[in-house]
Amino acid sequence: MHGFANPKRFLSLANWLTPLLLVAGLLVSAAALYWGLFRVPPDRLMGETVRILFLHVPTAWLGMGGWTAIAVSSLVFLVWRHPLAALAARAAAVPGLVFTLICLASGSIWGRPTWGTWWVWDGRLTSMLVLAFLYLAYMALAQAAEREGVSARIPAIFGLLGAINIPIINRSVVWWNSLHQPPSITMGKSAIDGEFLAPLLVAVAGFSLLFGGVVLARMRALLADIQAEARLRRKAMEAA
Amino acid sequence: MSALKPKHQRLVLVLLALVALVGAGLLAAYALRSQASYFYLPEQMLADPPEVGQAVRLGGMVEEGSLQTAPDGITLTFAVAGNDGSRVPVRFSGIAPDLFVEGSGVVAEGRLGADGTFVADNLLAKHDENYVPRELQEMEQHQAAKMAEETTVGLE
Numbered sequence: 001m002h003g004f005a006n007p008k009r010f011l012s013l014a015n016w017l018t019p020l021l022l023v024a025g026l027l028v029s030a031a032a033l034y035w036g037l038f039r040v041p042p043d044r045l046m047g048e049t050v051r052i053l054f055l056h057v058p059t060a061w062l063g064m065g066g067w068t069a070i071a072v073s074s075l076v077f078l079v080w081r082h083p084l085a086a087l088a089a090r091a092a093a094v095p096g097l098v099f100t101l102i103c104l105a106s107g108s109i110w111g112r113p114t115w116g117t118w119w120v121w122d123g124r125l126t127s128m129l130v131l132a133f134l135y136l137a138y139m140a141l142a143q144a145a146e147r148e149g150v151s152a153r154i155p156a157i158f159g160l161l162g163a164i165n166i167p168i169i170n171r172s173v174v175w176w177n178s179l180h181q182p183p184s185i186t187m188g189k190s191a192i193d194g195e196f197l198a199p200l201l202v203a204v205a206g207f208s209l210l211f212g213g214v215v216l217a218r219m220r221a222l223l224a225d226i227q228a229e230a231r232l233r234r235k236a237m238e239a240a
Numbered sequence: 241m242s243a244l245k246p247k248h249q250r251l252v253l254v255l256l257a258l259v260a261l262v263g264a265g266l267l268a269a270y271a272l273r274s275q276a277s278y279f280y281l282p283e284q285m286l287a288d289p290p291e292v293g294q295a296v297r298l299g300g301m302v303e304e305g306s307l308q309t310a311p312d313g314i315t316l317t318f319a320v321a322g323n324d325g326s327r328v329p330v331r332f333s334g335i336a337p338d339l340f341v342e343g344s345g346v347v348a349e350g351r352l353g354a355d356g357t358f359v360a361d362n363l364l365a366k367h368d369e370n371y372v373p374r375e376l377q378e379m380e381q382h383q384a385a386k387m388a389e390e391t392t393v394g395l396e
Contacts, residue, residue: 041373045339050371079251115364116337122278160258164265175269177277177299179347184369192371 007223010084014216021213028206035199043196052110053192054199058207059103063131064166065211066096067159070138071166074159077152084219086152089159090142091218095211097135104128115179123172124180127165134162279347282322285358292354299347299366303327307342320346320358332360339365 036054043050073089076082107125108118119125141155173182184191192200244252279299280290290296300320306327307318314334319327330348340346345366350359 044372044374045341045344046367047374053371075254078254080247114337114339114367116340116362117364120278120364123276160254161261164261167262168265168269171269175273175276177279177281179278179299179364179366181345181367181369184371191369193373195373196371 007084011220011223014220018213018216018220021209021216025206025209025211025213028202029210030206032199032203032206036196036203040195040199046114049110049113050196052106053196054203056103056106056110057200058204059099059106060128061204062207062211063096063100063103063128064169065208066092066099067131067134067162067166069215070096070159071163074156077156078160086156087219087222088215089156090222091215093135093139093142094218095214097132097139099207099211100128100132100135104132117179120179122178122180123176124169124178127169127172131165131169134165138162282320282328283324283326284322285328285352286326290352293351295349295351297347297349298328298330298358298360299345300328302340302342302344302346304342318342320348328358329356330358330360332363334362336363337365339367344368 033054037051040051040054042048069092070089073085073092077085077089104125107128111120112118138155138158141150141158144150145152145155170183172178173180185197190197279297282298282300285296285298298320300322303319303321307316309316312333316332316336317329318332319329321327330350332348332350340363345368347364347366348358348360349362349364353359
């Protein structure tokens with residue numbers, strides 16, 4: 001693992017892994033969504049609206065997974081000072097935010113026909129909205145660290161602090177009475193029928209591949225930025 | 241202590257900070273456990289009733305056989321049942337969501353009347369954690385298993 005902290009070795013891996021993950025992710029996600037949106041039978045109570053499940057649940061998991069990635073990378077950066085870990089944390093923020101927003105929007109659209117409301121301030125919905133705001137704050141901090149010369153440790157500490165929201169989102173429907181239903185999938189058990197569960201798991205796999213591909217692509221772009229800047233500075237020094 | 245490498249010192253520091261953070265988070269969540277709930281359960285409403293006329297929410301199961309439509313066609317009366325058999329009668333005038341049926345979860349927004357009846361201004365249907373295709377809903381577990389067996393024979 002330490003070997004890949006070297007940018008050169010990281011790039012030799014990321015250069016071929018990025019397109020592979022992106023193409024595989026697109027294909028698997030498209031197949032899962034086709035399966036979920038067109039092939040699966042309607043639910044006994046919700047009817048056709050159950051199909052939002054195949055977009056809502058994977059994006060919710062990856063929205064939370066994105067912040068988990070930020071927290072782990074921030075921990076590695078703070079303790080071992082690997083610069084690549086700081087880049088990985090920054091790279092995970094944008095796809096994490098996008099997945100969180102898709103989760104919020106699809107959940108709202110789902111809530112109208114099933115619950116009878118677009119939005120309620122219950123524990124689950126509120127903590128998920130807080131996650132979206134945390135992503136925005138993290139991105140602003142990370143940008144400040146890059147442009148204004150603020151220490152890169154500040155966003156890393158914020159990434160760790162924000163992680164407290166992840167177990168709160170997960171437990172919100174258990175700790176507090178909420179309009180959102182309790183978890184359907186718990187340790188080794190599922191209250192989702194196999195006909196719905198199979199495409200759901202394929203969608204989770206596809207979206208995860210996409211997530212990985214986007215993170216690697218963004219890490220490469222951030223690395224290229226840093227290298228270009230270093231080269232410009234060197235040229236300016238030589239000219240002076 | 242001086243034998244600790246800076247790297248390990250930082251690791252210990254970060255882990256200590258994390259423990260403190262998680263502890264603070266859990267304490268906050270514990271303190272919020274009643275305030276952050278979205279609704280009262282019937283047993284909570286009966287044990288510690290909110291003031292008459294105060295806007296609150298009541299959540300629970302729509303009791304089987306309790307749902308009645310008044311002659312005016314839009315006024316519904318039903319009972320919301322809790323986990324321990326306690327029940328609160330509810331009156332609602334308006335359009336109920338599609339998922340509002342007997343034996344299913346509901347959250348009623350409104351106020352407790354002086355006579356102990358909860359007067360709802362709005363009904364929200366609560367979905368449970370089960371997702372089942374329409375064709376399988378009438379089947380008992382063993383029938384479903386049998387059908388799965390029958391439909392997979394021939395595929396091998």
